[in-house]
Amino acid sequence: MTSQYVDRLSRTDRDMILTLVPEGARVLDLGCGDCSLLNELVREKSIRGTGLDIDGMQLINGLASGLNVHQGDLDEGLSDFPNQSYDYVILNQTLQVVKNPMLVLDDVLRIGRFGILGFPNFAQWQLRRGLFFGGRAPKSPALPFEWYNTPNIRVLSIKDFFDYCRKKRIDIVHQRYLIGGRWIKKPFWQRATNLLAHIGLFVITQHDRPD
């Protein structure tokens, strides 16, 4: 049941990312898994893309559509990729599993003109309720793991992310929130997103890039 729900969630954030990437862009997907998002982007948006993942045998699925694939570990850094070599660097549902998110985010904005970032909001009300009333590490349909087997080692909220962007002078170009089962653009009442959104999806760019 939950896994179906999670599949549906990832399905919807993929659809949303598809709408955010323009035709013919150069795209790097970090933690791309089996390249299914990139494959779709090739089909729908004729992008030129590269997929990076730690699992080489999954990457094979991207080769036939003409993608470049690169087996690599995000935790070992991305210094191989030159500055501004992609239009979009996607980091979807990956930020929360890396050891050093700050280095990864720096690299995302160094390598790409724009970053597309999707992560689960750990301040969503069901999680707060779980922690407050249940007294246990929170779970939700989007975050079904136990504390001992969760891949999510970085816990952040949408508010945390805003703070980070302000501090690092990162501009948020687009924002999308998954609330209930629907994607919502910048909502009426901004503060509610941190309470309501399961997932936040952002297109970001470095404010003052020394080009």
Next chain:
Amino acid sequence: MDRKSVGQITPATYAFGSLEEPLRLESGHCLGPVQITYETYGRPDEDRTNAILICHALSGDHHAAGVHTPHDRYTGWWDGMIGPGKAFDTDRYWVICSNVIGGCKGSTGPGSLNPETGEPFGLEFPVVTIGDMVEAQKRLIDHLGIQRLYSIAGGSMGGFQVLEWSLRYPEMVRSAICLASAARLSTQAIAFNAVGRSAITRDPDWNAGQYSGKGPEKGLAIARMVGHITYLSELLLDEKFGRRLQSANRLSYNFATEFAIESYLDHQGSAFTNRFDANSYLYITKAMDYFDITRTYGPLNEAFAHVGARYLFVSYSTDWLFPTAQSKEMVRALLCRGKDVSFIDIDSPHGHDAFLLEEDKLTRIVSGFLTGVGQEAAP
């Protein structure tokens, strides 16, 4: 899809470079006439744009797939990869494999007759390089009417040729598949080659390269034994042989072949002498030792600045002869130049030999990559 054999194959030869117009070698020497022995599988398309050149490794040859006679016990060395429905799908591609010069399977090498003396060359044969091997292949590819190779693929020393091709003739190589290879042979690998060559040249039967018939069998067998150890991983040796004794349970307290691994290496060594020439072993390992992209083309990120191919690099997790880091080094240089490059490290216990053994995984990778090459817009 049905994976079939290419069936019965007859090798062909191509001769070029008359005494007046010889092949100029990197050493400054000339070689001619030159003969290249090769095989082809599948059919060329109308414009000959579907050609894939396969480059063999140290002990390989042009016989990459199929059989020569219906009674052959063994198929070509990459039969699992080349054929209808296989990775190098001969229903789609025209696959070519040629024996390198310096070799002993039909292409001109130290065992060929020296036209000046009418005797076998022996050490009169000039030292050839990977670049020279590629130069000779280039003449063959021109002869076959191919303007641009759809792909070129090889592992180990075959990978050296792939890299050399893509650097020397960037406009002729549409895609390059480089398996378990490197931009230069490592010090450690040169050291092992040196031991192998010493074993040959110190065998009295070598006779300064002037031998007829079997020649320095003992030296060549030892060279192969050393080589074979470098192709396997510690893990695999442990698993496959452990400390097992070949025939008895008790220690024999003498120096006869006793451990299973000893017996295995003895067999590998002596079997090799039946199919390989000692002088060729000297020449080809020397060519490998000399290979160094940075020496010829400068630092890697400059060397790869002008290539036109899409690259696929595959390394193997337990390969210590051509370790993963050596592939990554080239991938990094290509990324830095914004070139199309893919890199996958296959998890395998088989050491360097994995490039010949992990056929299932490699098939998925290569067939995907070759399909992807066709997806790109025409230049």
